[in-house]
Amino acid sequence: MTRQMALVGFLQAQNCTNLPSSWRHPDSRDDSMSADYYQEIARILERGKFHMAFFDDRLAMPDRYGNDHAHTVEYGIRCVKMDPIVVLTTMGMVTTKLGLASTASTTYFEPFDVARRFATLDLMTGGRAAWNVVTSVNDGEALNMGREQHLEHDLRYDRADEFMEVVLGHWDAWEDGSLVIDKTSGRFADPTKVKRLDHKGQFFTSRGPFTVPRSAQGHPVVIQAGASGRGQRFAGRWGEVIFTAARNLANAKQGYDAIRGEAAKAGRDPDQMFLCNLITPVTAATKAEAEDRMAVIQKLPLEIDALSLLAEGSTSISVPRGSTSR
Ligand SMILES: Cc1cc2nc3c(=O)[nH]c(=O)nc-3n(C[C@H](O)[C@H](O)[C@H](O)COP(=O)(O)O)c2cc1C
Numbered sequence: 001m002t003r004q005m006a007l008v009g010f011l012q013a014q015n016c017t018n019l020p021s022s023w024r025h026p027d028s029r030d031d032s033m034s035a036d037y038y039q040e041i042a043r044i045l046e047r048g049k050f051h052m053a054f055f056d057d058r059l060a061m062p063d064r065y066g067n068d069h070a071h072t073v074e075y076g077i078r079c080v081k082m083d084p085i086v087v088l089t090t091m092g093m094v095t096t097k098l099g100l101a102s103t104a105s106t107t108y109f110e111p112f113d114v115a116r117r118f119a120t121l122d123l124m125t126g127g128r129a130a131w132n133v134v135t136s137v138n139d140g141e142a143l144n145m146g147r148e149q150h151l152e153h154d155l156r157y158d159r160a161d162e163f164m165e166v167v168l169g170h171w172d173a174w175e176d177g178s179l180v181i182d183k184t185s186g187r188f189a190d191p192t193k194v195k196r197l198d199h200k201g202q203f204f205t206s207r208g209p210f211t212v213p214r215s216a217q218g219h220p221v222v223i224q225a226g227a228s229g230r231g232q233r234f235a236g237r238w239g240e241v242i243f244t245a246a247r248n249l250a251n252a253k254q255g256y257d258a259i260r261g262e263a264a265k266a267g268r269d270p271d272q273m274f275l276c277n278l279i280t281p282v283t284a285a286t287k288a289e290a291e292d293r294m295a296v297i298q299k300l301p302l303e304i305d306a307l308s309l310l311a312e313g314s315t316s317i318s319v320p321r322g323s324t325s326r
Helices: 035-047 070-074 084-092 111-124 139-144 153-171 229-238 249-265 287-298 303-311
Strands: 008-012 052-056 099-105 129-134 179-182 187-189 221-224 241-244 274-277
Touching (some): 008 035, 035 052, 035 084, 052 084, 084 099, 084 111, 099 111, 099 221, 111 153, 129 153, 153 229, 221 229, 229 249, 241 249, 249 274
Parallel strands (some): 008 052, 052 099, 099 129, 129 221
Antiparallel strands (some): 179 187
């Protein structure tokens, strides 16, 4: 079988792209808070044969630098973060093949809720949903979500392991063939094929039965991007698509081997996973045109963009060389 590269468009349901200053680009649209904007991106990605559109997410503005949101808002540094699942739904309505993925946190949500939202997206889009499982990053998110402080790193992954058991348990609650929908007999579904989970664990209790039947693809695709030893163990255990952010080939190979090794240790077939490494290409018809585009992009970011994102512990800061201070 010919191996194919999986292409994922890394997006943000925000006022900028992954490049924090992108809203200042002369060609960028001013309506990034409209369905029309995201539907246009979805159509372009589908036309370009991308497998998936993916929304990064965080449950707070990057306001840790100076402990103040004034600069975050004034300079538009990822200060808008809409609910990515709602945005994905609008994109799903104008496409037929594009995978639709977003992040949701195992630290701040309940597994039943996350399982239900993604299972619903999966049904509404004919089996195109995917969930990027994250444990979240900083205290800003904790403060917005009813806690004083973010949980400790490895404890977050212990909680995430149990979170996955609950989500996958719920996703399997309705066996294939459980829906009958027979008006003549009056039977909607076969009760022997719909199970209660009755989960009682260290972090979660969730009874069920789950309220969303299985989709055509069984359940949404699970994405993971753990990079630490504990994170890679988690990714190897659960991830079907793995995101990495290696900066060079040696680093990429090391990560690739480590994740595949963890999957094998968890009793899974590493060939069943897709590994996708983050790149930020600037494309054009010719090299000279691409360089001109790059030059425009490089002039956009301010030092404050980088400082804000570093302070929030961002793993995806793409502020090119040449940032100007303000
Ligand atoms: C491509 C990519 C996308 C990511 N998206 C998110 C995200 O949306 N939200 C988030 O909190 N973390 C995100 N992360 C961070 C990872 O989930 C993970 O926490 C990080 O790689 C550090 O690994 P560790 O958790 O094992 O320490 C992303 C990482 C990568 C490489």
